[in-house]
Amino acid sequence: xxxxxxxxxxxxxxxxxGRRRPGSERAVRLLIAAAAAAVSAAGAALVxxxxxxxxxxxxxxxxxxxxxxxxxxxxxxxxxxxxxxxSLTLAVGVSVPIAVSILLVLSSWWHPVGVxxxxxxxxxxxxxxxVVRHSLDGGPRAAGTEGAS
Amino acid sequence: MEPRWTRRRPVLPQLQTASGASITDRPPxxxxxxxxxxxxxxxxxxxxxxxxxxxxxxxGVVAWALSVGHLHPYTAGAFGLVTHLPxxxxxxxxxxxxAVALALVPATPRTTVVIGTxxxxxxxxxxxxxxxxxxxxxxxxxxxxxxxxxxxxxGHTLPRIDARFSWFGMLSGDGMASTAMQVSTMxxxxxxxxxxxxxxxxxxxxxANATLSxxxxxxxxxxxxxxxxxxxxxxxxxxxxxxxxxxxxxxVAIRTFGGRGLQPRAMRWLLSTRAMRATRTGVLRRLYLPLxxxxxxxxxxxxxxxxxxxxxxxxMFLVAVLVISHQISPVALCIVLFFLYLAGRTRxxxxxxxxxxxxxAWLSWAAEPFWSGHLTKIFGSVGSVGSxxxxxxxxxxxxxxxxxxxxxxxxxxxxxxxxxxxxAGVWILWRRGRTQWNLLVLAVAPVAVGGAVSYGGEVxxxxxxxxxxxxxVLAACLIDGPYLRARAVAVFALVGLxxxxxxxxxxxxxxxxxxxxxxxxAATNWIYGHVPVGxxxxxxxxxxxxxxxxxxxxxxxxxxxxxxxxxxxIASSLPHRTAWxxxxxxxxxxxxxxxxxxxxxLTTFEQKLHxxxxxxxxxxxxxxxxxxxxxxxxxxxxxxxxxxxxPTRPAAHPPKPPPPKVDHHLHQRLPTVHRVQPKPAGSxxxxxxxxxxxxxxxxxxxxxxxxxxxPPPTFGTGGSAASPxxxxxxxxxxxxxxxxxxxxP
Numbered sequence: 001x002x003x004x005x006x007x008x009x010x011x012x013x014x015x016x017x018g019r020r021r022p023g024s025e026r027a028v029r030l031l032i033a034a035a036a037a038a039v040s041a042a043g044a045a046l047v048x049x050x051x052x053x054x055x056x057x058x059x060x061x062x063x064x065x066x067x068x069x070x071x072x073x074x075x076x077x078x079x080x081x082x083x084x085x086x087s088l089t090l091a092v093g094v095s096v097p098i099a100v101s102i103l104l105v106l107s108s109w110w111h112p113v114g115v116x117x118x119x120x121x122x123x124x125x126x127x128x129x130x131v132v133r134h135s136l137d138g139g140p141r142a143a144g145t146e147g148a149s
Numbered sequence: 150m151e152p153r154w155t156r157r158r159p160v161l162p163q164l165q166t167a168s169g170a171s172i173t174d175r176p177p178x179x180x181x182x183x184x185x186x187x188x189x190x191x192x193x194x195x196x197x198x199x200x201x202x203x204x205x206x207x208x209g210v211v212a213w214a215l216s217v218g219h220l221h222p223y224t225a226g227a228f229g230l231v232t233h234l235p236x237x238x239x240x241x242x243x244x245x246x247x248a249v250a251l252a253l254v255p256a257t258p259r260t261t262v263v264i265g266t267x268x269x270x271x272x273x274x275x276x277x278x279x280x281x282x283x284x285x286x287x288x289x290x291x292x293x294x295x296x297x298x299x300x301x302x303x304g305h306t307l308p309r310i311d312a313r314f315s316w317f318g319m320l321s322g323d324g325m326a327s328t329a330m331q332v333s334t335m336x337x338x339x340x341x342x343x344x345x346x347x348x349x350x351x352x353x354x355x356x357a358n359a360t361l362s363x364x365x366x367x368x369x370x371x372x373x374x375x376x377x378x379x380x381x382x383x384x385x386x387x388x389x390x391x392x393x394x395x396x397x398x399x400x401v402a403i404r405t406f407g408g409r410g411l412q413p414r415a416m417r418w419l420l421s422t423r424a425m426r427a428t429r430t431g432v433l434r435r436l437y438l439p440l441x442x443x444x445x446x447x448x449x450x451x452x453x454x455x456x457x458x459x460x461x462x463x464x465m466f467l468v469a470v471l472v473i474s475h476q477i478s479p480v481a482l483c484i485v486l487f488f489l490y491l492a493g494r495t496r497x498x499x500x501x502x503x504x505x506x507x508x509x510a511w512l513s514w515a516a517e518p519f520w521s522g523h524l525t526k527i528f529g530s531v532g533s534v535g536s537x538x539x540x541x542x543x544x545x546x547x548x549x550x551x552x553x554x555x556x557x558x559x560x561x562x563x564x565x566x567x568x569x570x571x572x573a574g575v576w577i578l579w580r581r582g583r584t585q586w587n588l589l590v591l592a593v594a595p596v597a598v599g600g601a602v603s604y605g606g607e608v609x610x611x612x613x614x615x616x617x618x619x620x621x622v623l624a625a626c627l628i629d630g631p632y633l634r635a636r637a638v639a640v641f642a643l644v645g646l647x648x649x650x651x652x653x654x655x656x657x658x659x660x661x662x663x664x665x666x667x668x669x670x671a672a673t674n675w676i677y678g679h680v681p682v683g684x685x686x687x688x689x690x691x692x693x694x695x696x697x698x699x700x701x702x703x704x705x706x707x708x709x710x711x712x713x714x715x716x717x718x719i720a721s722s723l724p725h726r727t728a729w730x731x732x733x734x735x736x737x738x739x740x741x742x743x744x745x746x747x748x749x750x751l752t753t754f755e756q757k758l759h760x761x762x763x764x765x766x767x768x769x770x771x772x773x774x775x776x777x778x779x780x781x782x783x784x785x786x787x788x789x790x791x792x793x794x795x796p797t798r799p800a801a802h803p804p805k806p807p808p809p810k811v812d813h814h815l816h817q818r819l820p821t822v823h824r825v826q827p828k829p830a831g832s833x834x835x836x837x838x839x840x841x842x843x844x845x846x847x848x849x850x851x852x853x854x855x856x857x858x859x860p861p862p863t864f865g866t867g868g869s870a871a872s873p874x875x876x877x878x879x880x881x882x883x884x885x886x887x888x889x890x891x892x893x894p
Contacts, residue, residue: 011834032786047329057330064326067679078460079450084404091397093391095470098322104475105321116329126181 024082030134033074037127040067044120047113064116067123069093071089074130171646202252203262206269209244212237213273222664223734223772227659227742230278238277245269246649248321249372257364267350267368269376274652276343277384277659284670285338287663288735291697297323297334299700301309308518310701315516318388318474335697341385345393346375351384352396353618359404360588360622361629369623369641376648377567377621379655381559381616388611389479394471396618398464398482402495403587405460406849407449410586412493438579443581464720467502472507473515479508481598481615494587509732553742555680556658563651564613567620570644574626577637581630588626591619605621662692662738668772669733670694675768676775677889678705685728689751690743692735693773712740712750716757723764723778729759730776 043063046056069089078085100119105112216237222230248266252258278286285291297316300306301324306314314320327334353374357367383389412420419425433440452460472479486501512520571592575585595615599608627641673694676686682702686695689708708730711722732751740746747753756765758776768775 018752041442052331057332057336060330061326064329072463076463077453077456078405079452082356083351083354083358084400087397087400088463090348090351091394091467094322094393095467097326098318098390098474099466100472101321101325102318102470105300105317106303108305110300112301112325112328116325 014088026134030131031073032070033127033130033134036063036067036070036074037124037131039063040071040120040124040127043044043067044117044124047117047120062118063123064097065083065093067093067120067127071123071126071130072096074127085093150814154769166206166583169367181416198253199259200262202248205244205251206266209241209248210272211241212244212267213241213277214280216241217277217280218275218458222278222282222286222690223662223666225657225661225664225738227550227556227661229552229556229654230281231653231657234653234657238821239408242273242653245273246646250645253365253369253372258368262753263368267371267375268347270372271343271350271747272444273344274375274656276340278657279340279343279662282664284340284665284667285335286660286665287381287384288567288665288694290338290341290386291335291383291694293320293323293386294334294338295698295700296320297327297697298698300797301328301334305316307701308516312519313387314475315519316387316511318470319390319814322474323385335384338582338723341389342381342383345385346378346390349374349378349618350395352393354619355400355404356588356591356618357398357622357625358447359400359407360585361625362445362447364633366625366629367626367877368644370622372620373567373624373648374621376652377563377624378614378617379563379652380617381609381656381659382610382614387475388478388614391471391475392614394467395478395482395615398467398471399485399489399591400499401460401464401485402489402500403446403591405450405452406496407446408489408493408495409449410444410493410623412491413498416491416493429465436576439582442579442582442584443571445578446584446587456885461497463554464497464500468500468504469507472504472511476563477598477611479504481595481611483508484597485594488590488597489587492586493609494590495526508742519615550742550745553658556654559654559658561653563648566651567617567624570627570640571620571623573640574623574629577634578626578629585623588619589621592623593617612858662735662742665694666734666772668770669735670697671770672731672733672768672773672775673697675770676729678728680775686725687728687730687778689736691738692739693731693733693873694729710744710746712754713746717758719754719757720761723761725781727780728778729741730764730778732774732776734772766848786788 017069039059040063043060045051046053046059066089069092072092073085076088078088097116097119100115101112104112104115176554207802218233220230220238222235227234245266249263292678296306296311296317300317300321305728306320308314322339323334329337330336350371354367354371357370361367361370382392411417420429430440468479468482468606471482483501483504486495486497486504490493490501525526575589578585591709595612595617598612598615616647624641627637676695677699680686680703681700683704685704685706687697687706687708689712691705691707695703695705708722711719714722732755737751740750741748755766755774759766763779763781765777765779766774767777767852
C-alpha cells in the first residue's frame with residue numbers, strides 16, 4: 001500500500017529542497033480526494049434535495065466523516081503512514097461535524113439539515129480543489145523540507 | 150523496512166548489568182525456528198500459501214456467522230453469555246485467532262493478509278453481541294441516543310435534567326448527523342462497538358509504528374489491543390469518541406512533536422541531584438537494567454514548520470471538541486500531556502495548559518448546573534487514590550454469586566495480565582538497550598486520573614481504557630527487534646491466547662442485565678404512548694431503555710430493596726398519587742447479580758403488587774411489565790390539580806393538542822414483540838407464566854387526564870377521544886401473533 005511506505009533517509013530530494021512524492025503515493029492521495037469529493041457531493045445532493053433513500057444514511061455519514069476529515073488532513077504534508085493519516089482523518093472527520101453542531105446549539109440556530117448539506121457541499125468543494133492540485137502540479141511537497149528540529 | 154534508529158546506531162552500546170558485565174558481549178540468541186516457517190519460505194514457490202491465514206479467517210467468520218443465530222442473549226445468567234456460546238462460535242474464534250497468529254509469522258507480514266485476519270478477529274470478538282441481539286444493548290447507550298434525539302428535535306439541551314447535557318458535543322453531533330441522514334439516533338447504536346474498535350486500531354497502529362521497530366510487532370500490538378479491550382466503553386457514547394480523540398492527540402504529540410528526552414530545566418536539575426542519580430542507579434541495578442540504554446522510539450517525523458503549525462492548530466481544535474464532548478477524557482489528556490512534557494517526550498509544552506484551561510473554562514461556564522451545589526461530590530475523593538481503587542477494583546471482586554465472581558476475576562486477570570506482559574516487554578527491550586519512555590508515560594500517567602477526579606467505582610475501568618493502547622504496544626515489545634527469542638515468543642503467544650480465552654468471559658459477562666430485549670423497548674413505547682407527561686415511573690434499577698426518547702417527560706425513581714419487603718411495607722412506600730411501575734428482565738438480572746436477590750424476586754414482587762387493590766397491570770410483553778398505581782389521595786382534603794400539560798388551555802373547549810414531535814424513524818428497526826395478556830387486578834397469585842394462545846387481544850385503557858403520546862406504530866392500533874371534561878380516554882387494541890413461551894419475569 002503506497003501510503004504505508006515510510007520515508008527513508010536517502011530518498012531523493014528535489015532541487016528546491018522539497019521532496020517529490022512518489023507517483024503511487026500521489027495516485028492514492030488523488031484517489032482518496034476524489035472519493036471524498038464524490039461522496040460529499042452525493043451526500044450534499046441527497047440532503048439538500050431531501051431525497052429519501054436507503055443509501056442516504058451511509059452516504060451522508062461517510063461524506064461527513066471522510067469528506068470533512070480529508071478536506072483538512074489532505075492539505076497537510078504528513079509522513080505517508082496510512083495509520084497515522086487515517087487516525088488523524090478520522091479524528092478530524094468526527095470533530096468537524098461535532099464542532100458545527102456545537103455552534104448551532106450555542107447560537108440557538110438549529111438547522112441541522114441545511115447546515116449538514118452546506119457542510120457536505122463545502123467539503124466536496126475543498127476535496128475537489130485537492131484533486132485539482134494533485135492532478136496539476138503533482139501534489140504538495142512532501143515532508144522533510146526543514147527536517148525535524 | 151529497516152528501522153531508522155538501527156541505521157543510526159548500527160553497533161549496540163556497551164550495556165552493563167548490575168554485576169558490571171557487558172551484556173553485548175554475549176552472542177545474540179538464535180532466531181526462533183518456527184514450525185510454521187515453511188509458510189514464509191514457500192511464498193515464492195506457491196503463490197497461494199501466504200494467503201492461508203486469510204482462508205482460515207474466512208472459515209472462522211463463516212463458523213462465527215453460523216453460530217451467532219444460535220445465541221440467546223436474553224437468557225444469559227450470572228456468567229453472562231459465555232455459557233451460552235455454542236461450540237461453533239469457539240471454533241470460529243479458534244480459526245480467526247490461528248489466522249492472526251499465522252499472519253504474524255513472517256517478520257514483515259503481508260499487509261492485505263494481516264489486515265484481513267485482524268478484521269475477522271475484530272468481528273468475532275467485538276461484533277458478536279451486535280450480531281446476536283436484535284436490539285441494541287446497554288441502557289447507557291439508549292440514554293445517549295435519547296439525549297441526542299432531544300437535541301435533534303429541539304436544538305437545545307437540558308442541563309438541569311441531566312449533567313451529561315453539559316458536555317453535549319457528541320450529542321449534538323449525533324443529533325445533527327441523524328437528522329441529516331434521516332435516521333433515528335438509535336441507528337448508530339447496534340454496531341457502534343465494532344466500528345469504534347476498528348477506529349481505535351488506526352491510532353494504536355500509528356502508536357506502534359512510532360515506537361516499535363519490527364512490522365510484526367506493530368501488527369501484534371493491534372491484535373493484543375483487540376483481545377485486551379473488554380472494557381465495554383465502546384458503545385455509542387461521548388467517551389467512545391473521546392477515546393479516539395484522546396489517542397489521536399497523543400499520537401500526534403509524540404510523533405510529529407516528539408521530544409528526545411530534553412526535560413524542563415527544573416526537572417533536569419532535579420534529576421541531576423546526587424540523591425536522584427543514586428536512586429536511579431540503584432533501581433536500574435536492582436532491575437538488572439543497563440544504565441546507558443538509549444531511546445527506542447523512532448525519531449520524530451520530519452515535517453515543515455508550516456505543517457507543524459497547522460497540526461498544532463488542529464490539535465487545539467481536537468482538544469476543544471473533546472472538552473465539550475466528555476468530562477473525564479480531557480482531564481486524562483491534560484495529565485498525560487503534562488507528564489509527557491515533564492519527561493521531555495513532546496515539544497508541545499503548552500498543550501496541557503491549553504487543555505487544563507479548556508476544562509476549567511467549560512466547567513465554569515457551560516457546566517455550571519453540574520457543579521453548583523455538588524462540589525463536595527465532585528471533589529470529595531480527589532487525592533484519595535487508594536480508596537478509589539479499592540472501591541473500584543477489590544470492591545468489584547466481591548460478588549454474591551459464583552458466576553459473577555468468575556466474570557470479575559476474569560476481568561481482573563485480563564487487566565493484570567496485560568499490565569504484566571507490558572512490564573515484561575519494557576524490561577526485555579530495556580535489557581537490549583532500548584527504552585520506551587513514551588509508552589511508559591502514556592500507560593502509567595492515566596493512573597493519576599484516579600486521584601484527580603471523583604468518578605465513582607468506574608474510575609479503574611476508565612484508567613485501564615486510557616492505558617490499553619500503550620499497554621498493548623508495550624506487550625508487543627516482547628517480540629520486537631531484529632531477532633526473536635524463543636522464550637519471549639512463547640510467553641507472548643501464551644499471553645495472547647489467555648487474553649483471547651478470557652475475553653468472552655470478561656466482555657460478555659454483563660450481558661444478563663445489559664442486554665435490552667425487544668420486549669423492554671415495546672413496553673417503553675407503550676409508556677410513551679399511554680403514560681401522561683410528568684408522571685413518576687418507579688423502577689428497580691436503571692437497566693431499562695426508558696430514556697431512549699421523550700427525555701425530560703418523566704420522573705424516575707428507583708425502588709431499590711423495597712421490593713423484598715412485605716406487601717404492606719411496599720404499599721406504604723409506593724407513591725400516594727398516580728404513578729407507574731416499570732419492570733424488565735434486565736432489572737430482574739441486575740437484582741440477582743448485584744443485589745444478591747433470589748432468582749424469583751420479581752415474580753414474588755409482582756405477586757405482592759397483585760394483592761394491592763390500587764395497583765393494576767396495564768401492559769406486559771415477553772420481558773417487561775408496566776403497572777399503574779392509582780391515586781390514593783382523598784379528593785376532598787387534597788385537591789390535586791391534574792397534570793399540567795398544555796398551560797392556559799380552557800377546560801370547556803379543549804383544543805386538540807398539537808402533535809408531539811415524534812421521531813418517525815425511531816421504530817422502524819424494532820422487531821416484532823410478543824405482547825401478552827395482562828391479568829386483571831387482584832386476580833390472585835401471579836406466577837409469571839403466560840398464555841400461549843395463537844392470537845391474543847389486549848385491551849388497555851389509558852388513565853384519564855393528561856397528555857397522551859401517539860402510540861408507536863410498530864404494534865397496536867387504537868383511537869383517542871377527548872371527553873368534554875377535558876380528560877381523555879385512550880383505548881388500545883393490540884393483536885399479536887403467538888410466540889414462544891416467554892422468559893422471565
